[in-house]
Amino acid sequence: MNETPLTAAACGLLSCHVCGLVSKAARTGGTAHCPRCSTRLHFRKPNSVARTWALLIAAGIMYVPANLLPMMETRSLFGSQDDTIMSGVIYLWHSGSWDLALVVFIASIMVPLLKLIALTLLLVSVQRRSVWQPVQRAKLYRLVELVGRWSMLDIYVVSILAALVQIGSLATIKAGPAAMAFGAVVVLTMFAAMQFDPRLIWDSLQKERHEHE
Numbered sequence: 001m002n003e004t005p006l007t008a009a010a011c012g013l014l015s016c017h018v019c020g021l022v023s024k025a026a027r028t029g030g031t032a033h034c035p036r037c038s039t040r041l042h043f044r045k046p047n048s049v050a051r052t053w054a055l056l057i058a059a060g061i062m063y064v065p066a067n068l069l070p071m072m073e074t075r076s077l078f079g080s081q082d083d084t085i086m087s088g089v090i091y092l093w094h095s096g097s098w099d100l101a102l103v104v105f106i107a108s109i110m111v112p113l114l115k116l117i118a119l120t121l122l123l124v125s126v127q128r129r130s131v132w133q134p135v136q137r138a139k140l141y142r143l144v145e146l147v148g149r150w151s152m153l154d155i156y157v158v159s160i161l162a163a164l165v166q167i168g169s170l171a172t173i174k175a176g177p178a179a180m181a182f183g184a185v186v187v188l189t190m191f192a193a194m195q196f197d198p199r200l201i202w203d204s205l206q207k208e209r210h211e212h213e
């Protein structure tokens, strides 16, 4: 038994990310296409690291207005009020719904931040060809991907509240500019996670092993 696992890329084999067919890479240049479903083939997602960085930085920038601008604008006969995510959390906390405050805090402030940190960690470790904890990093990547679409909580809360209050018609609730920024953070981090090629985590290990051989 050979200790080093053999990778398809090392044998010049490409796998199709749509239908899963493994095919031999053409010796000639140009783009390879899957013989079964004609999808474009590549050993690793092209420019994965650079594209992920671009999306991640954009998400990081949008995270600032998402937290600083008002998320919800309430207008009623008694005046108007603008709430940011954090002021909403504080309001919920003081009004006794500490459990809801906790949920909003975790889903809207902690999770996006942790996602940004996790993707940065993955990118930096891949760029430095780190061999540190590859299994844990692969698990971290899967977690980031899984969380992706489940972190739109704030948008849901605002839209449900707006619909409920509109019925009352004494007050109006509108989603503030932070809602757009917040949505952008969620979508951009989702795209960043999609652009990242988790196989890069294992590539540096492969190289490391070859150097020792």
Ligand SMILES: [Zn+2]
Pocket: 016, 017, 018, 019, 020, 021, 034, 035, 036, 037, 038, 039
């Ligand atoms: Zn295919």
